[in-house]
Amino acid sequence: MTVTLTDEADVDTRGRPAVSVSNVVKRFGHGPDAVVALDGVDLIVRPGEFVCLLGASGCGKTTLLNLLAGLDRPTSGTVTVDAARPAVMFQEPALMPWLTARRNVELPLRLAGMRAAERRRRAADLLELVRLGGQGDKRPHELSGGMRQRVALARALASTGHAPDAAARQVTERAAASSTGDVAGLPAGEAAAGRRREPADGRRDGVARRRVRPAAAASGSGEADATTPAALHPPRPAARPSPDSAHRLLLMDEPFGALDAITRDVLQAELLRVWHATGTSVLFVTHDVREAVRLAQRVVLLSSRPGRVVQQWSSDGGTALVEEITDRLREVISSHAGA
Numbered sequence: 001m002t003v004t005l006t007d008e009a010d011v012d013t014r015g016r017p018a019v020s021v022s023n024v025v026k027r028f029g030h031g032p033d034a035v036v037a038l039d040g041v042d043l044i045v046r047p048g049e050f051v052c053l054l055g056a057s058g059c060g061k062t063t064l065l066n067l068l069a070g071l072d073r074p075t076s077g078t079v080t081v082d083a084a085r086p087a088v089m090f091q092e093p094a095l096m097p098w099l100t101a102r103r104n105v106e107l108p109l110r111l112a113g114m115r116a117a118e119r120r121r122r123a124a125d126l127l128e129l130v131r132l133g134g135q136g137d138k139r140p141h142e143l144s145g146g147m148r149q150r151v152a153l154a155r156a157l158a159s160t161g162h163a164p165d166a167a168a169r170q171v172t173e174r175a176a177a178s179s180t181g182d183v184a185g186l187p188a189g190e191a192a193a194g195r196r197r198e199p200a201d202g203r204r205d206g207v208a209r210r211r212v213r214p215a216a217a218a219s220g221s222g223e224a225d226a227t228t229p230a231a232l233h234p235p236r237p238a239a240r241p242s243p244d245s246a247h248r249l250l251l252m253d254e255p256f257g258a259l260d261a262i263t264r265d266v267l268q269a270e271l272l273r274v275w276h277a278t279g280t281s282v283l284f285v286t287h288d289v290r291e292a293v294r295l296a297q298r299v300v301l302l303s304s305r306p307g308r309v310v311q312q313w314s315s316d317g318g319t320a321l322v323e324e325i326t327d328r329l330r331e332v333i334s335s336h337a338g339a
């Protein structure tokens with residue numbers, strides 16, 4: 001079943017969004033040479049939700065991710081992130097070559113001031129979670145490209161403050177023991193039921209809610225024609241989070257783009273398993289429609305530059321949806337080419 005999300009009245013208001021982007025405009029430079037990368041973007045990611053942001057090259061996907069990561073500021077509009085420390089993962093794993101895999105994962109924990117014994121334990125758990133339990137003492141050059149991205153994923157989870165809890169470990173262990181289903185690790189009964197996690201309704205102590213204000217006064221140029229994020233009726237099973245995972249956010253910018261097709265396929269499955277085990281909110285940027293449909297609960301399509309949300313779909317992972325979105329993407333690209 002494919003559900004196209006277009007109606008503001010459907011917005012699920014339960015729980016505070018993990019990400020809220022409202023009428024965001026991002027312009028680089030000034031005057032006639034200015035590049036308008038984003039023009040009136042509205043987007044919501046709910047706690048524990050997996051959203052893929054899809055669009056043609058240059059439509060502003062990375063720009064939007066940078067705003068969410070706090071690496072840049074919008075020209076106008078509002079960006080609100082309900083996470084203590086959003087973690088960002090890029091196409092390149094960007095590991096420290098002189099550190100072992102374990103020490104790379106420990107790095108954000110060390111920077112956060114965690115004691116040595118505790119960070120060693122957490123790093124070991126996280127490496128186990130990404131199935132690199134026996135590889136912690138290897139340096140990046142001793143690992144394959146896919147393994148390096150797994151280390152980068154473990155490090156990203158560490159920097160969100162994630163520590164696999166008992167429930168997450170159980171799911172991971174079940175995943176290791178079972179190879180059935182599209183989403184390994186979810187008990188078959190739960191996967192079949194497509195059970196949906198209720199959004200968190202409370203705020204965890206110490207969790208910052210970052211609201212990014214524009215660098216300059218609002219220009220008023222952002223047209224409010226974006227499709228407003230709407231209700232999610234996922235036919236796909238939702239994540240099984242630990243109690244405070246609602247405040248963890250992973251921002252992923254084409255993390256598997258540089259990998260070969262087979263490794264990419266394996267890592268997509270691994271990412272779904274880890275998402276199910278941790279319940280972390282994920283915003284994943286890609287230009288690959290198949291990847292978006294496979295991974296996401298919701299696929300959000302941006303127009304060609306300047307980027308704005310043109311359509312959203314609840315994803316069932318099916319090929320019919322791949323075709324529907326590909327057709328729409330073609331339309332979007334050709335309408336831009338003719339503009």
Ligand SMILES: Nc1ncnc2c1ncn2[C@@H]1O[C@H](COP(=O)(O)OP(=O)(O)OP(=O)(O)O)[C@@H](O)[C@H]1O
Pocket residue numbers: 028029035036037055056057058059060061062063064287305
């Ligand atoms: N710092 C900058 N200064 C000037 N222009 C920029 C800057 N960063 C991005 N842009 C421009 O903004 C537009 C959007 O860029 P962005 O990298 O966000 O696109 P993208 O959708 O991520 O592209 P791709 O899929 O190819 O990575 C592009 O036209 C780009 O040239």
